[in-house]
Amino acid sequence: MTELAAVKAALKTQAVETPSWAYGNSGTRFKVFAQQGVPRTPQEKLDDAAKVHEFTGVAPTVALHIPWDKVDGSDGYAELAKHAGDRGVKLGAINSNTFQDDDYRLGSICHPDAAVRRKAVDHLLECVDIMDATESRDLKLWFADGTNYPGQDDIRARQDRLAEGLAEVYERLGDGQRMLLEYKFFEPAFYTTDVPDWGTAYAHCLKLGEKAQVVVDTGHHAPGTNIEFIVATLLREGKLGGFDFNSRFYADDDLMVGAADPFQLFRIMYEVLRGGGFSSEVAFMLDQCHNIEAKIPAIIRSVMNVQEATAKALLVDREALAAAQRSGDVLAANAVLMDAYNTDVRPLLREVRGEMGLDADPVAAYARSGWAEKIVAERVGGQQAGWGA
Numbered sequence: 001m002t003e004l005a006a007v008k009a010a011l012k013t014q015a016v017e018t019p020s021w022a023y024g025n026s027g028t029r030f031k032v033f034a035q036q037g038v039p040r041t042p043q044e045k046l047d048d049a050a051k052v053h054e055f056t057g058v059a060p061t062v063a064l065h066i067p068w069d070k071v072d073g074s075d076g077y078a079e080l081a082k083h084a085g086d087r088g089v090k091l092g093a094i095n096s097n098t099f100q101d102d103d104y105r106l107g108s109i110c111h112p113d114a115a116v117r118r119k120a121v122d123h124l125l126e127c128v129d130i131m132d133a134t135e136s137r138d139l140k141l142w143f144a145d146g147t148n149y150p151g152q153d154d155i156r157a158r159q160d161r162l163a164e165g166l167a168e169v170y171e172r173l174g175d176g177q178r179m180l181l182e183y184k185f186f187e188p189a190f191y192t193t194d195v196p197d198w199g200t201a202y203a204h205c206l207k208l209g210e211k212a213q214v215v216v217d218t219g220h221h222a223p224g225t226n227i228e229f230i231v232a233t234l235l236r237e238g239k240l241g242g243f244d245f246n247s248r249f250y251a252d253d254d255l256m257v258g259a260a261d262p263f264q265l266f267r268i269m270y271e272v273l274r275g276g277g278f279s280s281e282v283a284f285m286l287d288q289c290h291n292i293e294a295k296i297p298a299i300i301r302s303v304m305n306v307q308e309a310t311a312k313a314l315l316v317d318r319e320a321l322a323a324a325q326r327s328g329d330v331l332a333a334n335a336v337l338m339d340a341y342n343t344d345v346r347p348l349l350r351e352v353r354g355e356m357g358l359d360a361d362p363v364a365a366y367a368r369s370g371w372a373e374k375i376v377a378e379r380v381g382g383q384q385a386g387w388g389a
């Protein structure tokens with residue numbers, strides 16, 4: 001295979017998972033601007049996700065969030081999986097929610113009261129039951145747990161409770177199932193967060209075993225953090241389970257990936273490539289909210305942004321880079337990386353899409369498809385994503 005053919009082949013097999021909650025209305029704590037035509041049910045979220053896949057060709061799975069995507073009936077989730085399959089997509093990671101009940105004021109699996117911890121762990125176990133029905137591989141865990149004031153709770157005891165709760169859920173995982181532990185440096189807790197950084201997540205995952213992996217949400221770091229270094233380290237340790245992609249200017253902004261800092265996304269993608277992470281072991285997921293922009297085109301745009309960063313990473317002349325690094329030629333090494341970053345990969349991606357039988361311009365093709373008009377006409381009273389409820 002020529003080098004270009006290999007780059008194209010990698011781009012064609014890339015898979016970006018889209019989150020069900022990105023299709024619903026969302027906002028900040030100040031205001032949710034409701035949009036017309038947004039999904040009213042989990043099934044309609046899947047219908048929209050199927051459109052993103054139809055026009056990009058690389059978004060074959062959809063993450064669910066429980067209970068936002070809860071369905072009734074003993075076969076409810078199997079039916080939901082069939083609904084997805086009928087539209088050409090599959091169900092992806094199951095995201096738990098231990099942050100929206102009044103009981104969780106002082107935390108969930110780290111809560112000082114054993115009864116609340118029980119409730120939280122039971123929810124996580126229920127999520128694994130759902131994974132069995134949906135045939136999902138990954139349970140994605142993000143905990144809002146933490147404290148607001150020094151002395152509020154025992155920092156170390158909370159780690160013990162966390163370890164205990166995670167261990168019970170880990171034991172319940174079946175063959176081929178994994179738990180992905182997400183960290184976030186602050187918010188909603190403002191003094192301590194129980195899983196604030198990759199080191200804490202890594203330490204817990206290491207103890208739990210190989211089915212426990214760290215997930216890197218690109219919006220969950222302090223400004224200035226070198227995320228690609230974290231990515232390189234986790235890959236080296238065999239502990240990178242996946243990404244929640246989004247971009248941020250200030251905190252956990254959940255804006256479109258690649259919007260704030262496409263160069264950072266490229267650097268991350270290069271480390272993924274360098275570390276052998278373009279395998280099915282690393283899940284590439286979006287975790288975004290489209291508060292003011294149209295949702296489906298924004299998600300299409302986000303997928304395309306991931307593709308562009310990936311294409312640039314694939315174009316890095318790794319031999320030339322290694323040679324420059326070996327000889328200590330700082331400027332030459334940097335130039336190799338920048339040459340790839342500064343390449344306009346849009347023509348290449350248009351070609352790749354053509355070879356995949358897709359329209360070269362997914363955003364325009366979606367706009368022409370009439371789907372946006374159809375959902376506005378048919379869906380009245382769309383659902384809130386869960387945020388800002």
Ligand code: PSV
Pocket residue numbers: 095096142182184217244252287
């Ligand atoms: C909250 O910060 C959050 O954005 C986490 O990143 C989760 O992945 C997501 O919500 C869904 O629970």
Ligand code: MN
Pocket residue numbers: 142182217244287
């Ligand atoms: Mn996330």
Ligand code: MN
Pocket residue numbers: 184217219220252287
């Ligand atoms: Mn987040």
